[in-house]
Amino acid sequence: MRPEELLHSTPQGLYSPAGDFFIDPTRPVARALITHGHSDHARAGHGAVMATRRTLDIMAIRYGEGFAGTTQAAAYGERLEVNGVGITFHPAGHILGSAQIALDRQGCTIVASGDYKPGADPTAEPFEPVPCHVFISEATFGLPVFRHPDPAQETAKLTASLALFPERAHLVGAYALGKAQRVMALLRAAGHERPILIHGAMERLTDYYRSEGIALGAVHLARDAAPAELAGAVVICPPGAMTDLWSRRFPDPVTAFASGWMRIRARQNGVELPLIISDHADWDDLQASILATGCEELWVTHGQEDALVHWAGLAGLRARPLHMVGYGEEEAETTAAPDTAAPDTAAPDTAAPDTPAPESPETQP
Numbered sequence: 001m002r003p004e005e006l007l008h009s010t011p012q013g014l015y016s017p018a019g020d021f022f023i024d025p026t027r028p029v030a031r032a033l034i035t036h037g038h039s040d041h042a043r044a045g046h047g048a049v050m051a052t053r054r055t056l057d058i059m060a061i062r063y064g065e066g067f068a069g070t071t072q073a074a075a076y077g078e079r080l081e082v083n084g085v086g087i088t089f090h091p092a093g094h095i096l097g098s099a100q101i102a103l104d105r106q107g108c109t110i111v112a113s114g115d116y117k118p119g120a121d122p123t124a125e126p127f128e129p130v131p132c133h134v135f136i137s138e139a140t141f142g143l144p145v146f147r148h149p150d151p152a153q154e155t156a157k158l159t160a161s162l163a164l165f166p167e168r169a170h171l172v173g174a175y176a177l178g179k180a181q182r183v184m185a186l187l188r189a190a191g192h193e194r195p196i197l198i199h200g201a202m203e204r205l206t207d208y209y210r211s212e213g214i215a216l217g218a219v220h221l222a223r224d225a226a227p228a229e230l231a232g233a234v235v236i237c238p239p240g241a242m243t244d245l246w247s248r249r250f251p252d253p254v255t256a257f258a259s260g261w262m263r264i265r266a267r268q269n270g271v272e273l274p275l276i277i278s279d280h281a282d283w284d285d286l287q288a289s290i291l292a293t294g295c296e297e298l299w300v301t302h303g304q305e306d307a308l309v310h311w312a313g314l315a316g317l318r319a320r321p322l323h324m325v326g327y328g329e330e331e332a333e334t335t336a337a338p339d340t341a342a343p344d345t346a347a348p349d350t351a352a353p354d355t356p357a358p359e360s361p362e363t364q365p
C-alpha cells in the first residue's frame with residue numbers, strides 16, 4: 001500500500017482514506033484520533049474520538065463531558081483496528097497522556113507523532129521511538145539556533161532569584177496544560193518546598209495531574225493567599241494573566257516565562273527571567289528522534305519545515321513539508337476555564353488589594 005493511501009494531509013488535518021478517520025482534525029469530523037490535549041490538536045465536536053484515557057480526561061475537563069459523540073480509550077501499545085487499519089498509540093513525552101499514533105496496513109507503517117520530546121520529564125510518559133516507514137514530525141524548533149538547555153539548569157535560575165529576592169513574588173508565565181505542572185515538578189526536584197501558588201485557570205488541570213499520581217507538592221490558589229504569603233512565593237499563571245489586572249496583587253514581582261521560545265523572544269516580551277523550558281523536541285532531538293525510527297521517509301507538518309526537510313535530504317531520507325495550518329498555537333489556548341467560573345469566586349478575594357478582576361484564561365489573540 002502506498003503511504004498516501006494510508007494517510008495524507010487535507011485542509012482539516014491528516015486523513016486516512018483507508019480507515020476513514022482524521023488525526024487531530026482542526027474542524028469537527030465524524031471520526032478523530034487525537035494525539036494530546038492541547039487545544040490546537042484536541043478540539044470539541046467530533047462524532048467519535050479515540051485517544052489515550054488521559055487525553056480523553058483532559059478533553060472532558062476542558063470542554064465538558066459531552067465534548068464528542070462517543071469516545072474510545074486507547075492504551076499505549078495496544079493494537080486496535082478501524083476499517084482494517086491497525087492503530088497503536090505510543091508515548092510522545094510531550095504532556096501527560098500525549099501519544100504518537102502508529103497506523104499499519106499491508107506492511108506499511110506510518111507514525112504521526114503529534115507534538116513530542118525525548119527529554120526526561122516526570123510529568124509525561126517517556127517518549128519511545130516507533131519503527132516505521134514514514135515518520136510525521138512537527139518542526140516547531142527545527143532550526144540549529146534551538147538547542148534547549150538542561151531544564152534543571154533553567155530551574156536553578158529561578159531558585160537563585162528566589163534566594164536573591166526573598167521579599168518579591170516570582171510570577172512565572174506558563175501554559176496551563178503541561179508546562180505549568182512541569183515547572184512545579186522541576187521546582188520540587190530543585191528542592192523548592194514552599195507551597196506553589198497558581199492562577200485559578202490552572203486549578204482543575206493541576207488537580208488532574210495530581211490525581212494521576214504526578215507529585216507536585218503543595219499547590220494553593222494565588223487568590224486565596226494572604227499578602228504575607230506572596231513574599232518570595234512562586235506564582236504560576238497563564239501568560240495572558242501576567243500583564244492584566246490580576247497580576248497587580250503582587251507588589252513588585254519578578255517576572256519569568258517558561259517556554260522554548262525564550263531562546264529568542266525574551267527581550268521582546270519584557271521578561272526579566274527567561275526560562276528556556278520546552279515541551280517540544282529541539283533541533284538535535286528532532287534529528288535523533290527521526291533517525292531512531294529507522295524511517296525511509298519524513299513528512300513535516302508545521303514549524304520550521306524547510307530546514308528539517310533539507311536536513312533529512314542530506315541524511316538520505318525522502319522528505320517533504322505538508323504545510324499544515326492550525327497547529328503550533330498551543331501557546332494561544334483559549335480553552336482554560338476562567339477563574340471566575342469557579343463557584344468559590346463569589347467569595348470576597350481578601351488577598352487582592354484591588355477589586356477582584358476577572359482572571360483571564362489564555363486568551364492571547
Ligand SMILES: [Zn+2]
Pocket residue numbers: 036038094115330
Ligand atoms: Zn502540544
